[in-house]
Each structure stands twice: as C-alpha cells, then as structure tokens.
Amino acid sequence: MITATFDYTLAESVEHATGLLAEHGDEAKLLAGGHSLIPMMKYRLATPAQLIDVGRLDDLRYIRVDGDHVAIGALTRHTEVEHSTELEAACPMLKHVASLVGDPAVRHRGTLGGTLAHADPASDLPAAVLALGGTLVAQGPNGTREIAATEFFTSFLESALAPDEMLTEVRVPANTAGWSYQKFNRRAQDWAIVGVAVADGGKGISLVNMGSTPIRAGAAEAALAGGSSAVDAAAVAHEGTSPPEDLNADADYRNHLARVLTARGLAEAGA
Amino acid sequence: MKLDFTVTPSTSNQLGVKGVGEAGTIGSAAAVINAICDALSPHGVTDIEMPATPKRIWNAIQSGSGQKGGTA
Numbered sequence: 001m002i003t004a005t006f007d008y009t010l011a012e013s014v015e016h017a018t019g020l021l022a023e024h025g026d027e028a029k030l031l032a033g034g035h036s037l038i039p040m041m042k043y044r045l046a047t048p049a050q051l052i053d054v055g056r057l058d059d060l061r062y063i064r065v066d067g068d069h070v071a072i073g074a075l076t077r078h079t080e081v082e083h084s085t086e087l088e089a090a091c092p093m094l095k096h097v098a099s100l101v102g103d104p105a106v107r108h109r110g111t112l113g114g115t116l117a118h119a120d121p122a123s124d125l126p127a128a129v130l131a132l133g134g135t136l137v138a139q140g141p142n143g144t145r146e147i148a149a150t151e152f153f154t155s156f157l158e159s160a161l162a163p164d165e166m167l168t169e170v171r172v173p174a175n176t177a178g179w180s181y182q183k184f185n186r187r188a189q190d191w192a193i194v195g196v197a198v199a200d201g202g203k204g205i206s207l208v209n210m211g212s213t214p215i216r217a218g219a220a221e222a223a224l225a226g227g228s229s230a231v232d233a234a235a236v237a238h239e240g241t242s243p244p245e246d247l248n249a250d251a252d253y254r255n256h257l258a259r260v261l262t263a264r265g266l267a268e269a270g271a
Numbered sequence: 272m273k274l275d276f277t278v279t280p281s282t283s284n285q286l287g288v289k290g291v292g293e294a295g296t297i298g299s300a301a302a303v304i305n306a307i308c309d310a311l312s313p314h315g316v317t318d319i320e321m322p323a324t325p326k327r328i329w330n331a332i333q334s335g336s337g338q339k340g341g342t343a
Contacts, residue, residue, distance in 0.1 A: 184325075186324070193325075248324070248326060256329060
C-alpha cells in the first residue's frame with residue numbers, strides 16, 4: 001500500500017515542532033520512529049496532510065535517574081530503554097517490557113514517547129507506564145504541563161495531548177518493588193492478545209488490549225487494597241472492562257486471560 | 272509413538288534412493304490434533320479444528336460438548 005500525499009517538514013526544535021502543529025492543526029502528525037504511524041498511513045487509516053519529523057531532536061533522547069523518579073526523553077528508542085543500566089537499577093519493569101515490544105527492527109526505531117502518544121490499547125509500554133503511575137510531560141506554545149498517565153489515555157488512539165502539544169518526557173517512579181509483565185500472544189513479535197502489567201508489589205495493575213485504552217485493573221487493585229488475597233483479586237481483574245473481539249479472542253476469552261494473567265502477575269510480583 | 276525402518280531400495284535409479292519429501296508432515300498434523308483431543312477428552316471434547324488456537328481450545332473446554340472446533 002502507498003500512503004496518501006503529504007508534506008514533510010523536519011523539525012529543528014520542540015518549539016519549531018509545536019509551532020508547526022499550531023499552524024496546521026488537525027492536518028498535522030508528529031513523526032518519531034514511525035513504526036505505528038507509517039503503517040497506518042500505508043493502510044490509509046491515517047492521512048495526515050503534514051508530517052512533522054521530530055526524529056532528529058536528539059536532546060529528547062535520555063534516561064536520567066532524578067531522585068525518586070526516572071525521566072526518559074520522549075525520543076528514547078525502545079532498544080535504549082531495553083538496555084538501560086539506569087533502568088535496570090531504578091525501574092526494571094519498564095526495561096523488561098521494552099524488550100518485548102515488536103521485533104528488533106521495531107525496537108531500534110520506535111520511541112517511548114511515540115508509543116505513548118499513539119495510545120494503542122494493545123501496546124506494551126503504555127500499560128507499563130500506567131501501572132507504574134507515571135507522568136507525561138507535554139510542551140506546547142504556552143509552556144509545559146504534566147499529565148498523569150491515569151489521565152492521559154482518553155479513547156482509542158486518542159490522548160490528552162492538545163493538538164499543538166508534543167510529548168517531551170516520560171517520568172516513572174524509581175520502583176524496584178515486586179513487578180511482573182504477562183504478555184499473552186501466539187508469536188513473539190505480535191501485540192498482546194491480552195497483557196497484564198503489575199507494578200509496585202501489586203499496587204499498580206494495568207491491562208493490555210482489554211478496552212479502547214490501556215486501563216488499570218481497578219477492581220483487582222481495590223480488592224488487593226481491601227485485604228483480599230492475590231487469587232481473589234485476580235478473579236475480578238476483568239470487571240469493568242470492555243474487551244475487544246477479533247480473530248484471536250472473543251470477550252469471554254479475553255476476560256479469562258485477564259484473570260489468569262493477573263493471577264500469574266501478582267504471584268510473580270509477590271503480592 | 273513407535274519408529275521403525277524399512278529398507279526397500281528403489282529400482283528406478285542406480286543409488287536406490289527415494290524422495291521422501293513431505294511424507295513426514297502428513298501424519299504429524301493428525302497426530303498433534305489427536306493428542307489435543309486425547310488431552311481434552313475429560314472435558315468431552317472429541318474434535319478440534321486446525322489451527323488449534325488457544326481460543327479454540329478454551330472455547331471447546333468451556334462448551335464441553337465436543338462440538339466441532341468449538342465456537343471459533
């Protein structure tokens with residue numbers, strides 16, 4: 001498939017990029033690694049008239065431990081997260097999840113900010129950041145603001161970013177408490193049919209591909225917080241979700257997977 | 272599973288060799304499906320359509336009726 005026609009501009013700075021976003025409005029899309037956006041453009045599921053390439057804003061490629069959290073530049077590639085010694089010490093869960101995204105080619109191009117801004121409910125890293133209770137930093141013409149991950153994913157492939165804002169940094173708590181990432185799929189490089197991210201010894205549980213956005217397993221979290229056993233908490237992991245149906249799984253099977261994977265994840269996390 | 276050898280040289284060429292090609296693959300699919308059905312027989316499953324995806328197996332167990340392929 002061939003993309004629709006579009007104009008291309010190489011952004012020289014975040015200010016340049018957000019200025020172009022403000023100028024072109026809904027017609028514009030930011031291009032980072034391109035491993036989600038370009039396929040969508042080839043299928044013509046996305047037809048932006050203006051691509052703004054932020055891929056050379058190398059200032060936004062960093063991983064810094066900063067006191068109680070780790071700050072990761074939006075253009076940090078998955079492979080850099082996957083192999084980060086800083087994250088291994090401060091937030092091993094994120095490092096592990098990055099190693100499971102797509103295949104090596106995807107991980108060498110795709111970026112953390114890109115996958116979060118894309119807001120795919122079937123992606124691994126958005127759910128991981130959600131379970132960790134991360135914070136997203138957005139920059140627009142009026143400055144920067146912080147958005148809690150729990151507020152960031154608004155609907156299918158939609159985020160709380162304003163049309164003229166760019167995601168510049170992802171912050172996750174420095175947290176080495178028990179964690180787990182359970183990804184169920186049939187082929188290693190596929191999206192999860194269902195996935196479960198468990199962070200902070202079980203205090204943060206999120207679900208992959210169990211709704212139109214990455215979601216927290218609120219019922220299971222509440223059960224655990226209320227003193228239920230991990231097994232009992234996992235039994236309600238699917239409650240409040242609206243899982244999609246496709247060739248891989250219907251809703252009943254996804255609910256089943258959410259319960260089983262949550263049980264495994266809580267066990268691995270020592271909850 | 273029992274493995275055996277048969278030694279019947281081909282008469283159509285000087286080396287006596289035969290092509291075996293995909294002969295080994297023909298039976299393997301049936302053997303795998305039979306093994307799955309055997310494993311699921313306590314659930315009343317008598318047949319599973321290929322490909323035996325996790326979803327099909329789960330559905331077959333849930334229905335327990337052994338209806339062909341579950342509700343793929």
